[in-house]
Amino acid sequence: MRLTSVGRLGSDQVESVLRAAVLAPSTHNTQPWLFRCTPGGIELHADVSRVLPATDPDQRELLLSCGAALFNLRTAIHALGTHPATVLRPRRDEPTLLAVVRPFAAHAADARYSVLAKAIPHRHTNRQPFRAARVPPAVIANLRHAAEAEHAWMPVLDSPQRERLRGLVEQAHEAQLADSAFLAEWRQWTGRANHSRDGVPVRAAGNDNWALRDFGEATGPQGHGGPPGEPFIVVLGSFGDDPIDRLRAGQAMQRLLLTATAAGLDASFISQPVEVPSARRELRQLLGGGLWPQMVLRVGYGSPATWTPRRPLTEVLLDDRLLSA
Ligand SMILES: Cc1cc2nc3c(=O)[nH]c(=O)nc-3n(C[C@H](O)[C@H](O)[C@H](O)COP(=O)(O)O)c2cc1C
Structure with a gap:
């Protein structure tokens, strides 16, 4: 799979930041997000086919889940030395367009984001009992x-x-x-x-x-x-x-x-x-x-938690014309 480049991000980097984004948690692992890569930025859309009408009737948790994916996306872009200029809900007439991230400007490396970016693949929901160690x-x-x-x-x-x-x-x-x-x-x-x-x-x-x-x-x-x-x-x-x-x-x-x-x-x-x-x-x-x-x-503090699967990137990309073989 080859993605289009966006701003300062080459196609491999676009793929890596999207892979980071989809590792976010979501209610019942519904993964209610879609992305579109355009020359103007990476768009995050709500996937309304994944709404949970009984659990989340007003889609509050869908927005939390998409917000989590957005934070992963921003963090992964930061860690590449690029500023992820982000606008939330940029178009009133398109409520499912939740954010646009424009990776156009360089910025100095920030160790805080590198640490958070490294943690992205290691975060898993841990439903097992925790040890009684004190959180400092x-x-x-x-x-x-x-x-x-x-x-x-x-x-x-x-x-x-x-x-x-x-x-x-x-x-x-x-x-x-x-x-x-x-x-x-x-x-x-x-x-x-x-x-x-x-x-x-x-x-x-x-x-x-x-x-x-x-x-x-x-x-x-x-x-x-x-x-x-x-x-x-x-x-x-x-x-x-x-x-x-x-x-x-x-x-x-x-x-x-x-x-x-x-x-x-x-x-x-x-x-x-x-x-x-x-x-x-x-x-x-x-x-x-x-x-x-x-x-x-x-x-x-728990014992190691297990990972949950994710949809392949091709399923969460809105415009596959931007993919080339
Ligand atoms: C808004 C939201 C609500 C969630 N509610 C629950 C919950 O009530 N019980 C639970 O065990 N997990 C809950 N989860 C965790 C998801 O099931 C979990 O994120 C998903 O299965 C993906 O697994 P991961 O977090 O290990 O990547 C919730 C996650 C989110 C984002």
């Missing part, structure tokens, strides 16, 4: 800075807030178990054969109960950020909740996840309290009413 405060500060650098916020939870959040997770989980459309979608996209190109394969899901994961599964006597033996819980919030805020939140989520990976940490998603609208409203109140909760993550 300096690393937690780095996670917070990662969120802030992308216009989002990682609030500190005190013990009562954490307990209340645990209750919301349980409440939201029960609501989802009672929702037959949600369950049908969950069954459709998880427990896939390991060679499947999308969805969550059996080997990554671990077992049928991964949706039941809770806060208290770290082993051993000492966790951090909560009662002994519990992993560190991150709530990622944004300052607004429109499509651009959600795209920004997805970029912040991915920056935070890559920062965690680079520090040797594992993470998994606890999306129940942001997927069920009543729980999300309560979580927003719990955070003081000023932030829109976008994702809850469990962060800690």
Whole structure:
């Protein structure tokens, strides 16, 4: 496969940055993104054929997933010494065009982006129990800075807030178990054969109960950020909740996840309290009413996690006239 060159990026570099982009996490590994390479830049589009109507009716998580892919794309371009000038939702009349990245200007190498770019292929959702090792405060500060650098916020939870959040997770989980459309979608996209190109394969899901994961599964006597033996819980919030805020939140989520990976940490998603609208409203109140909760993550030290497959690049490119043999 040979791609067109874009700006300062030769065709091999365009291919390598797109390969980095598609390693982003996405709800049920739907990979709801498409790319178009034009002389003016690399476009990121939402793949609306991959919407999850029951799990994600307002496509908030689709935008988070695409935001994560956008952060990988920007980071991989940065690491090549090129500035990824990015415009979000550039055309009002084309809402599925989420961003254009224009790699036209050189910039001085930035070690922070090189570290994050190296972490991209090593980040995997880890649904297994974590060890009870403490996440050092300096690393937690780095996670917070990662969120802030992308216009989002990682609030500190005190013990009562954490307990209340645990209750919301349980409440939201029960609501989802009672929702037959949600369950049908969950069954459709998880427990896939390991060679499947999308969805969550059996080997990554671990077992049928991964949706039941809770806060208290770290082993051993000492966790951090909560009662002994519990992993560190991150709530990622944004300052607004429109499509651009959600795209920004997805970029912040991915920056935070890559920062965690680079520090040797594992993470998994606890999306129940942001997927069920009543729980999300309560979580927003719990955070003081000023932030829109976008994702809850469990962060800690796990044993090596397994990778999930991705669609081939040819399936996520919108204009294959730009491919040459
Ligand atoms: C917005 C969003 C919500 C997610 N929700 C969950 C979840 O509730 N439970 C879960 O186990 N994984 C969840 N995931 C993780 C995806 O299943 C995972 O990213 C996907 O299978 C690809 O695997 P990878 O992250 O290892 O690359 C979520 C990911 C995203 C981006």
